[in-house]
Amino acid sequence: MTEHGRWDFWIDRGGTFTDVIGKAPDGSLQALKLLSENPEHYEDAALQGIRDLLGLATGAPLPAGRIGAVKMGTTVATNALLERKGDRTLLLTTRGFRDALAIGYQARPHLFRLKIEKPEQLYERVAEVPERVSAEGEVLTPLDREETRRALQDAFDAGIRSVAISFLHGYRHPAHELAAGEIARHVGFAQISLGHRVSPLIKFVSRGDTTVVDAYLSPLLRRYVDRIAGAIGAEDAGTRLFFMQSSGGLTDATLFQGKDAILSGPAGGIVGAAMTAAEAGFAKVIGFDMGGTSTDVSHYDGEYERSFETEIADVRMRVPMMRIHTVAAG
Numbered sequence: 296m297t298e299h300g301r302w303d304f305w306i307d308r309g310g311t312f313t314d315v316i317g318k319a320p321d322g323s324l325q326a327l328k329l330l331s332e333n334p335e336h337y338e339d340a341a342l343q344g345i346r347d348l349l350g351l352a353t354g355a356p357l358p359a360g361r362i363g364a365v366k367m368g369t370t371v372a373t374n375a376l377l378e379r380k381g382d383r384t385l386l387l388t389t390r391g392f393r394d395a396l397a398i399g400y401q402a403r404p405h406l407f408r409l410k411i412e413k414p415e416q417l418y419e420r421v422a423e424v425p426e427r428v429s430a431e432g433e434v435l436t437p438l439d440r441e442e443t444r445r446a447l448q449d450a451f452d453a454g455i456r457s458v459a460i461s462f463l464h465g466y467r468h469p470a471h472e473l474a475a476g477e478i479a480r481h482v483g484f485a486q487i488s489l490g491h492r493v494s495p496l497i498k499f500v501s502r503g504d505t506t507v508v509d510a511y512l513s514p515l516l517r518r519y520v521d522r523i524a525g526a527i528g529a530e531d532a533g534t535r536l537f538f539m540q541s542s543g544g545l546t547d548a549t550l551f552q553g554k555d556a557i558l559s560g561p562a563g564g565i566v567g568a569a570m571t572a573a574e575a576g577f578a579k580v581i582g583f584d585m586g587g588t589s590t591d592v593s594h595y596d597g598e599y600e601r602s603f604e605t606e607i608a609d610v611r612m613r614v615p616m617m618r619i620h621t622v623a624a625g
Contacts, residue, residue: 301363311587315344512553
């Protein structure tokens with residue numbers, strides 16, 4: 296029996312199809328598959344799947360109190376990254392380092408290619424401000440708060456509402472990033488990603504890249520999460536809403552961030568494969584997850600394999616992710 300006679304739902308929103316499994320109050324399981332994008336018939340596949348299993352008409356409000364929990368893996372952030380449809384983003388960094396992320400590690404994956412096409416940066420503009428901290432965390436140049444405010448105001452006036460703040464050695468001395476973040480909040484920025492919080496580790500380029508990804512994707516992800524939460528009554532009816540992270544763990548919807556959502560969907564496939572194999576008596580698994588858009592291949596030998604520095608769609612990021620090899624053929 297489900298909690299207090301409510302339905303529980305597990306949802307995998309892929310690039311082509313959305314799969315919904317519902318557990319009725321009597322404990323029975325029901326499965327449903329829908330097209331992830333079908334705007335002529337419904338606005339969101341996950342919500343429509345819940346409606347269909349509850350026997351509700353398309354677009355009908357979900358009844359408060361009938362849903363206990365929803366646990367979801369989604370490719371919303373993945374698709375936004377691939378299609379470059381995240382929010383307009385400002386990168387605020389230490390003076391003299393505006394090109395550091397574009398230069399990256401000077402990797403040359405195609406040595407003999409005559410025409411080199413540099414990957415497009417996620418941030419729309421860069422602003423440099425006077426500040427400097429040593430590798431030991433000693434303040435060499437205090438943050439110029441007035442110039443920081445002017446730079447942020449200029450970007451805000453240009454219509455940008457998301458900012459990634461990543462200063463050199465900011466993880467050793469976060470006070471400058473915190474101060475800049477507070478100024479950005481007063482200016483009116485809706486999304487403020489701070490490098491020392493997003494990726495509190497050494498290496499300026501990796502930390503900056505990850506901070507930009509978070510600022511670029513989190514607003515879009517938050518709008519999607521809020522829409523789902525509002526529809527299922529996550530606040531008013533006490534329905535619990537969880538999302539799968541790239542690392543393979545579930546997190547509360549309020550804590551779901553852009554940097555942790557890139558492999559939200561595929562990560563759930565590995566966990567499911569490992570658990571299913573374990574019930575059948577197998578400890579070693581090769582996962583083959585073919586969807587309508589791509590195929591994900593993974594390996595499990597008693598523990599989940601994770602990568603901590605990853606490049607997806609020409610974007611570097613440093614967050615724990617399930618180690619998955621993806622082929623663009625569904």
